[in-house]
Amino acid sequence: MLVRAYLRASTDEQDATRARAQLEAFAEERGLIIASTYIENESGAKLARPELFRLLSDARKGDILLIEQVDRLSRLTADDWQKLRTELHQREVKVVALDLPTSWISAAPSDEFTGRMFEAINGMMLDVLAAVARKDYDDRRRRQAQGQAKAKAEGRYRGRVEDVKRNDGIASMLRAKMSWTQIQHATGASRATIAKIAKRDVSITA
Structure with a gap:
């Protein structure tokens, strides 16, 4: 065992x-x-x-x-x-x-x-x-959505700030043909984040 x-x-x-x-x-x-x-x-x-x-x-x-x-x-x-x-x-x-x-x-x-x-x-x-x-997840998501809706209505909502430096580094690693697993270990980024950067950076998929 x-x-x-x-x-x-x-x-x-x-x-x-x-x-x-x-x-x-x-x-x-x-x-x-x-x-x-x-x-x-x-x-x-x-x-x-x-x-x-x-x-x-x-x-x-x-x-x-x-x-x-x-x-x-x-x-x-x-x-x-x-x-x-x-x-x-x-x-x-x-x-x-x-x-x-x-x-x-x-x-x-x-x-x-x-x-x-x-x-x-x-x-x-x-x-x-x-x-x-x-249930805890659903409750938090609902409260978050309510808070964002209120902030938007009051003109205060700005959304999550992108970590530009880290994401630029991920893009560079992708262009260097590093594997997603290697990039995860190096940056701590999720596969979803890596996929998003790979999708939006035309030079990586070209």
Whole structure:
């Protein structure tokens, strides 16, 4: 049984590695080995997350997907959450979250009865926390939209300021034929940001 740590932040400006030390401490306390760590800056509301699915592709039966909080794994709609749950179930990957103590039993040896009982409890709790995370996401988006609408009406809204220096650097890396993965590691930018820059810079695709 190996541990695969998953660290996610929603935007390029956020530090996706913030909880790394906590995950490592959790594993060390239980004598677990973190085989690999997967880091990405993508919205938890998106199912299409390259690093998450690379983790699932790498995982073997019985491996642990270790996260800080359930919302790091999912802010998905109900349909997308069920798709991800099915993927986890088919690959027999166990989810352990620091904010879900009942999931910690999956990180320790147990008899068949105890394992099945806690698997059922954790499945229910994961569904509940994933639904709460989605509601929180929808509520924040609604409040943000309301705030922006008010600011626009009052002539105060300017939108997000572009990081021109970083984006110019990404464009230069793309022209130099660097891979998107290399660019992500060098800049911390999301694949969505790299794709946007590649699309708008004609000289890259010409």
